[in-house]
Amino acid sequence: MNAYKFLREGRVGPFSVVRWPAPGEWLAGAAAGGGRACEAQVHACRVEDLPDWMDAELWRVELDGDVRVDCGKLVAQRGRLVERVTAWDAAFMAAFAEACTLRARDAALVVLAGGRARAALAGAGDARQIAAVAADGLVDGLGPDAARAVGYAGDAARHVLGARAQPATAPTHAAVNGFVAAHAAAFAHDDLTAVERERAWQVAWIARHAGL
Amino acid sequence: MPVPPLAITAGRRPDNEGERALVAALRRGDEAAFVELVAQHGASLLRLARTFVRDRAVAEEVVQETWLAVLDGIDRFEGRSSLKTWIFQILSNRAKTRAVRERRSAPFSSLAGADEDDEGAVDADRFRPESHRWGGHWAAAPADWSLLPEERLLGRETLAHAHAAIETLPPRQAEVLVLRDVEGWSPDEVCAALQISDGNQRILLHRARSKVRAALEVYFAQGATP
Amino acid sequence: MSADVEHLTCQQFVEVLTDYLEGALEPGERAELERHLVICRGCSNYTEQMRSTIGLLSRLGDPPAAEPPSGALLAMFRAWQAERPA
Numbered sequence: 001m002n003a004y005k006f007l008r009e010g011r012v013g014p015f016s017v018v019r020w021p022a023p024g025e026w027l028a029g030a031a032a033g034g035g036r037a038c039e040a041q042v043h044a045c046r047v048e049d050l051p052d053w054m055d056a057e058l059w060r061v062e063l064d065g066d067v068r069v070d071c072g073k074l075v076a077q078r079g080r081l082v083e084r085v086t087a088w089d090a091a092f093m094a095a096f097a098e099a100c101t102l103r104a105r106d107a108a109l110v111v112l113a114g115g116r117a118r119a120a121l122a123g124a125g126d127a128r129q130i131a132a133v134a135a136d137g138l139v140d141g142l143g144p145d146a147a148r149a150v151g152y153a154g155d156a157a158r159h160v161l162g163a164r165a166q167p168a169t170a171p172t173h174a175a176v177n178g179f180v181a182a183h184a185a186a187f188a189h190d191d192l193t194a195v196e197r198e199r200a201w202q203v204a205w206i207a208r209h210a211g212l
Numbered sequence: 213m214p215v216p217p218l219a220i221t222a223g224r225r226p227d228n229e230g231e232r233a234l235v236a237a238l239r240r241g242d243e244a245a246f247v248e249l250v251a252q253h254g255a256s257l258l259r260l261a262r263t264f265v266r267d268r269a270v271a272e273e274v275v276q277e278t279w280l281a282v283l284d285g286i287d288r289f290e291g292r293s294s295l296k297t298w299i300f301q302i303l304s305n306r307a308k309t310r311a312v313r314e315r316r317s318a319p320f321s322s323l324a325g326a327d328e329d330d331e332g333a334v335d336a337d338r339f340r341p342e343s344h345r346w347g348g349h350w351a352a353a354p355a356d357w358s359l360l361p362e363e364r365l366l367g368r369e370t371l372a373h374a375h376a377a378i379e380t381l382p383p384r385q386a387e388v389l390v391l392r393d394v395e396g397w398s399p400d401e402v403c404a405a406l407q408i409s410d411g412n413q414r415i416l417l418h419r420a421r422s423k424v425r426a427a428l429e430v431y432f433a434q435g436a437t438p
Numbered sequence: 439m440s441a442d443v444e445h446l447t448c449q450q451f452v453e454v455l456t457d458y459l460e461g462a463l464e465p466g467e468r469a470e471l472e473r474h475l476v477i478c479r480g481c482s483n484y485t486e487q488m489r490s491t492i493g494l495l496s497r498l499g500d501p502p503a504a505e506p507p508s509g510a511l512l513a514m515f516r517a518w519q520a521e522r523p524a
Contacts, residue, residue, distance in 0.1 A: 175476045255501065349478070354480055355487075357486055365490060389495070395499050399460070
């Protein structure tokens with residue numbers, strides 16, 4: 001099974017704050033847990049887990065020992081970095097964030113009944129335009145559900161602009177937008193199963209565009 | 213700036229051999245053993261006494277009374293708990309007795325019952341209301357302290373503010389916080405010393421830490437550029 | 439429209455952070471909290487603030503330079519010592 005690992009800049013574990021060794025060298029669970037005995041494990045992702053754990057660097061990893069799936073991630077006794085997924089960078093994350101924004105826009109269109117707000121949103125094809133529509137006065141007269149749905153799209157759009165303005169913030173904005181889009185879909189369809197469908201769409205997008 | 217480790221390591225490991233030798237020497241009336249014991253625990257005892265009685269002079273008296281009680285009781289110390297825990301329990305009893313006596317002239321805020329708060333760790337108005345699309349999420353996000361210069365974050369003035377914050381805590385919260393985070397005792401040691409469950413200990417620690425963080429947040433915000 | 443997506447809010451996060459730092463959460467709860475940290479800069483900063491607070495508190499306990507017992511304390515010891523049976 002292909003395994004992946006998100007790390008902070010400099011190969012640093014997001015929660016353990018332990019620096020992973022250079023590719024090829026094994027890291028044992030006890031060291032990876034940052035000192036807590038109960039954390040004597042290495043964590044990694046399957047491709048379907050990627051949207052939940054985004055960070056600055058994405059690596060292919062190899063795991064060793066009794067590899068288990070546990071709460072949306074892989075758990076093993078030790079692991080090593082194999083190679084960096086070079087497609088995964090700030091620009092990629094911003095692009096993903098924008099793709100999620102369009103999805104949130106689509107979810108809002110489901111909620112909006114008609115009228116000028118809907119037309120304006122339907123015509124908004126990128127984050128900048130969506131942000132502009134969401135900030136426009138013509139959304140003021142919308143009912144609470146419609147306003148909320150447009151709000152999700154507008155929030156997502158602003159995150160894209162933030163990620164492009166400050167590339168260092170791209171991981172957070174990308175991760176947030178994955179969450180916003182899933183949330184927007186569930187709200188629009190009043191259906192919690194929409195979350196899983198939206199996440200699956202995100203996984204497919206990432207796999208296709210990053211060549212995983 | 214390097215990020216500190218996630219877990220705070222447990223306190224010093226008890227040195228049973230050393231403790232037994234110290235107790236034996238004290239029983240023989242060895243002054244050097246007493247000096248050693250005071251060196252090991254004196255500062256901690258004073259800090260702990262001050263979680264019960266605000267006045268430093270009164271706290272010093274409590275510590276002195278504690279040492280006398282330790283000496284008077286040293287023949288009866290059976291070694292079932294660690295020496296540290298036993299000394300602490302003596303201090304705790306002395307300090308609470310003294311605190312009750314002092315309370316007649318104590319400020320209103322130090323009266324018992326202040327423990328039973330069910331306020332949240334953070335003021336509810338820091339979060340968006342339930343009706344908002346992001347209900348329960350931060351309305352105003354906490355500041356990034358990693359941007360503070362290290363001298364400010366760890367400096368003497370900051371330590372003084374942390375100390376002052378501890379002094380405003382309800383006594384039981386202060387006790388747990390000082391033992392765990394200031395003195396470095398393990399959760400097990402604290403539960404044994406205070407005769408409380410692990411869950412109870414964690415709740416008190418949670419409330420205490422939350423209050424101190426909030427006090428520091430106010431302090432750091434005051435110095436921030438508008 | 440009601441859909442409340444099953445997720446940890448920030449208001450809930452700040453209440454379980456102590457349990458997390460103490461290692462008292464179940465694996466599922468810990469994963470949920472860590473997923474929230476990924477998407478929430480606010481809670482990430484809050485966690486950092488809490489760690490800094492704990493670090494500061496431990497410095498309050500830094501041992502001072504070893505002080506000899508006060509004269510009064512030594513006098514008390516010697517009085518006690520004198521009363522001890524030989």
